Amino acid sequence: MLLKFFLTCNKIGALTLGGGYAMIQVMEREFVDKNHWLDKQEFMDILIVAQATPGIFAIDMASHIGYKARGVWGGIVGALGIALPSIIAITLIAMFFHSFKDNPYVMKFFATVRPAVVALIAVPCFNMAKTAKITLRTLWIPILACLLISFCGVSPILIIIAAGLGGYLWGKMRRR
Secondary structure: HHHHHHHHHHHHHHHHHHHHHHHHHHHHHHHHHHHOOHHHHHHHHHHHHHHHHOOOHHHHHHHHHHHHHHHEEEEEEEEEEEEHHHHHHHHHHHHHHHHOOOOOOHHHHHHHHHHHHHHHHHHHHHHHHHOOOOOOOOOHHHHHHHHHHHHOOOHHHHHHHHHHHHHHHHHHHHHH
């Protein structure tokens, strides 16, 4: 199972452009739908924890999922599997980038890829909203958080703390 997990993480790391957030949909398909290593709720819980912990998001996700599935070795294998393709690619690009950075075809490639990466990041956001059961009644919460972060400069850490405290208080009030 560790080898299969490593190869799955390696495939995700090698074939997904756009970083950790662009990988969410692929990770969910591989880890939840295809291999059944987690259910949707466990995946969402790990996603939230990985967003809140420091470090590289994709590596946090893979190591948390590996740890959940196979303990410490699963976490190590997941982190290595997801990171290895990027390490190899970055090393190769660093070695040769100066010779092709001004190539018009390379510039056109990056201009074409940017919108696709935005879509790769947007789709998991919508899926997370569905899984988190965001409705028209609760839609104001993520909108307010985005506005506070973008226009008022509020730290995302303060938003997370306020959301956690608000959720705790809301849960206590609902029990009464």
